[in-house]
Amino acid sequence: MAEEFLRIENVVKAFNGNTVVKGANLTFNKGEFVTLLGPSGCGKTTILRMIAGFERPTSGSIVIEGRDVTNVPPNQRKIGMVFQAYALFPNMNVAGNIGFGLKIAGMSREAVRARVDEMLQLIGLPGYGSRWPFELSGGQQQRVALARAIAPSPRMLLLDEPLSALDAKIRVSLREEIRAIQRELGITTIFVTHDQEEALSMSDRIVVMSAGNVEQVGPPFEIYNFPKTRFVASFVGTLNIVNGTVVDPASGRVAIDGQEIRAARGVVNTKAGDSRPLALRPEAMVLNKPNGQGNHLKGTIEEVSFLGAVVRIRVRFADNTVSIDTFNSPNAPPPQRGDVVTVSFAPEDVLMLEGAA
Amino acid sequence: MTRGKPWAWLVFAIATVYFMVPLIATIVFSLRIRRDHLSLDAYWLVLSDPDFRATFVYSLVVSLLTIIVGALIVVPAAYMVRLRLPQLRPLVEFVTLLPLIIPPLILVFGYLRMYNTSSWLPLTGSTLGTNILLILAYAALGLPYMYRAVDTGLRTIDVRTLTEAATILGANQVTIIARVIFPNILVAVLSGAFLTFAIVIGEFTIASLLNRPVFGTYLQRIGMVKSYEPAALSVIAFAITWAAMGMIQLLARFAPRTAARS
Numbered sequence: 001m002a003e004e005f006l007r008i009e010n011v012v013k014a015f016n017g018n019t020v021v022k023g024a025n026l027t028f029n030k031g032e033f034v035t036l037l038g039p040s041g042c043g044k045t046t047i048l049r050m051i052a053g054f055e056r057p058t059s060g061s062i063v064i065e066g067r068d069v070t071n072v073p074p075n076q077r078k079i080g081m082v083f084q085a086y087a088l089f090p091n092m093n094v095a096g097n098i099g100f101g102l103k104i105a106g107m108s109r110e111a112v113r114a115r116v117d118e119m120l121q122l123i124g125l126p127g128y129g130s131r132w133p134f135e136l137s138g139g140q141q142q143r144v145a146l147a148r149a150i151a152p153s154p155r156m157l158l159l160d161e162p163l164s165a166l167d168a169k170i171r172v173s174l175r176e177e178i179r180a181i182q183r184e185l186g187i188t189t190i191f192v193t194h195d196q197e198e199a200l201s202m203s204d205r206i207v208v209m210s211a212g213n214v215e216q217v218g219p220p221f222e223i224y225n226f227p228k229t230r231f232v233a234s235f236v237g238t239l240n241i242v243n244g245t246v247v248d249p250a251s252g253r254v255a256i257d258g259q260e261i262r263a264a265r266g267v268v269n270t271k272a273g274d275s276r277p278l279a280l281r282p283e284a285m286v287l288n289k290p291n292g293q294g295n296h297l298k299g300t301i302e303e304v305s306f307l308g309a310v311v312r313i314r315v316r317f318a319d320n321t322v323s324i325d326t327f328n329s330p331n332a333p334p335p336q337r338g339d340v341v342t343v344s345f346a347p348e349d350v351l352m353l354e355g356a357a
Numbered sequence: 358m359t360r361g362k363p364w365a366w367l368v369f370a371i372a373t374v375y376f377m378v379p380l381i382a383t384i385v386f387s388l389r390i391r392r393d394h395l396s397l398d399a400y401w402l403v404l405s406d407p408d409f410r411a412t413f414v415y416s417l418v419v420s421l422l423t424i425i426v427g428a429l430i431v432v433p434a435a436y437m438v439r440l441r442l443p444q445l446r447p448l449v450e451f452v453t454l455l456p457l458i459i460p461p462l463i464l465v466f467g468y469l470r471m472y473n474t475s476s477w478l479p480l481t482g483s484t485l486g487t488n489i490l491l492i493l494a495y496a497a498l499g500l501p502y503m504y505r506a507v508d509t510g511l512r513t514i515d516v517r518t519l520t521e522a523a524t525i526l527g528a529n530q531v532t533i534i535a536r537v538i539f540p541n542i543l544v545a546v547l548s549g550a551f552l553t554f555a556i557v558i559g560e561f562t563i564a565s566l567l568n569r570p571v572f573g574t575y576l577q578r579i580g581m582v583k584s585y586e587p588a589a590l591s592v593i594a595f596a597i598t599w600a601a602m603g604m605i606q607l608l609a610r611f612a613p614r615t616a617a618r619s
Binding site: 052053054073074075076077078079080081083085087088089090091100101104105145148149152 | 514515522523524525529532537
């Protein structure tokens with residue numbers, strides 16, 4: 001069984017009467033890479049800052065390795081942190097930045113130099129010790145910030161949107177580097193981002209947050225494939241959400257705009273006539289294969305967007321619309337607007353979400 | 358050429374004449390101690406006067422101590438206001454402006470009333486105490502310049518994030534101010550320091566009423582009994598002030614580089 005490292009118990013945080021974290025309960029295991037994912041203002045950074053000690057919870061407690069650290073100042077928590085804006089000290093060169101925490105800890109000059117060299121190797125910037133922060137690119141600066149955070153061997157690493165100031169290509173390569181370094185060191189890491197692709201590609205587990213609430217916690221596969229709420233479904237990936245009416249819970253029959261389909265799961269706790277949101281992934285649906293097994297819905301093409309490798313087609317049934325992703329093929333031109341088509345998908349691909357439609 | 362440019366040159370020329378003519382006249386006058394030709398004798402007389410050296414060194418030491426005291430008060434105060442108490446900012450700005458509003462004469466009478474020999478803190482009762490009072494008075498006089506310079510310096514760096522980055526690495530407040538914040542606003546602090554220096558080196562009112570042997574009182578004393586030497590002294594005082602201003606300009610060139618680093 002995984003060893004618990006950090007526990008957040010009933011944590012509430014309010015600023016001037018505005019509650020931004022509404023009773024969060026979370027546990028983080030030793031060596032785990034967990035991402036707090038959500039849109040701006042959802043409270044993810046506030047949770048991170050409370051773990052770091054920069055904010056004190058209005059109520060609730062934060063326990064690290066069995067010790068309540070809620071009132072422990074940040075400089076005594078032995079946590080490493082990487083900031084969105086790099087936050088390298090402009091008056092120190094790269095070696096000075098990486099060695100700052102080590103000098104504060106009272107390490108000897110030789111030990112600091114050796115550790116700084118080790119860190120520069122780890123982040124792939126050997127020989128950069130005498131450079132100044134302003135001489136480095138954004139990606140290099142953030143790697144130095146990472147080295148500075150992990151140099152004093154903290155018991156935990158916090159990453160506050162460290163990639164959002166970088167361009168797309170650097171972002172992808174740096175997230176792979178961060179994950180590789182985290183695996184190598186085995187350090188418990190909490191990563192904050194609003195980018196679902198980052199969260200899905202890097203994390204052992206994802207905590208999806210919305211408006212101060214924890215919506216769902218789980219591994220990327222579970223979060224992406226089996227979202228529990230309408231928010232998770234809409235925020236993670238590009239799920240189609242349609243309104244369905246339960247026809248027969250026993251057989252999983254649901255009606256969408258008067259056309260019946262079958263859902264493989266999630267219909268158990270409903271009754272006939274219930275209105276519920278249903279999620280359908282764009283890649284789980286196909287066009288014009290009405291003879292196969294599964295669900296078939298008739299609709300009209302409303303929009304066709306050519307995105308290069310993928311063609312996104314929007315189909316309207318009546319009140320509801322869905323977007324379908326198909327691979328581009330030079331031999332099969334996409335359908336035209338106004339065409340009547342059949343949308344087919346398996347009952348297993350219908351996700352019934354919590355809450356009323 | 359734009360239509361407004363000739364007028365701009367005219368205004369510039371008038372201003373130059375207005376400022377430069379008295380200065381040139383003073384310089385020329387200071388060189389006319391000998392009737393037949395121009396000479397630097399007035400300067401040599403002044404520079405070889407032991408009183409000049411004593412008062413100048415005294416003012417120099419006082420101004421350096423004033424800068425240190427001012428920086429020690431202003432840097433942590435401006436840092437704390439920016440980081441933790443931004444709501445106090447208007448109040449602090451008002452307080453730092455008071456020395457510009459209150460004439461030095463009023464200021465020094467207040468000090469004399471507060472710290473005379475029959476008060477609870479009789480600073481004027483001893484030479485050391487009066488010197489301390491003079492430095493504190495000068496620190497107050499330099500407050501508007503020092504505070505604005507430091508505050509402008511703090512604006513060029515991300516104070517909050519740098520503080521948090523240093524804190525999470527184990528640093529305490531004193532270490533953060535000394536090793537992270539202060540070095541990054543050094544250029545701004547030095548700008549404030551040179552302005553303070555320029556004010557202190559020629560100050561007369563406070564020093565005179567506190568009876569301290571500063572350069573300003575020497576200047577006034579010489580002005581009453583000599584003719585050419587005061588002009589030479591004025592030119593020297595001008596040169597010192599301008600050198601201080603030049604240093605600020607020079608340091609300002611380094612400021613954007615520091616800002617870009619953040």
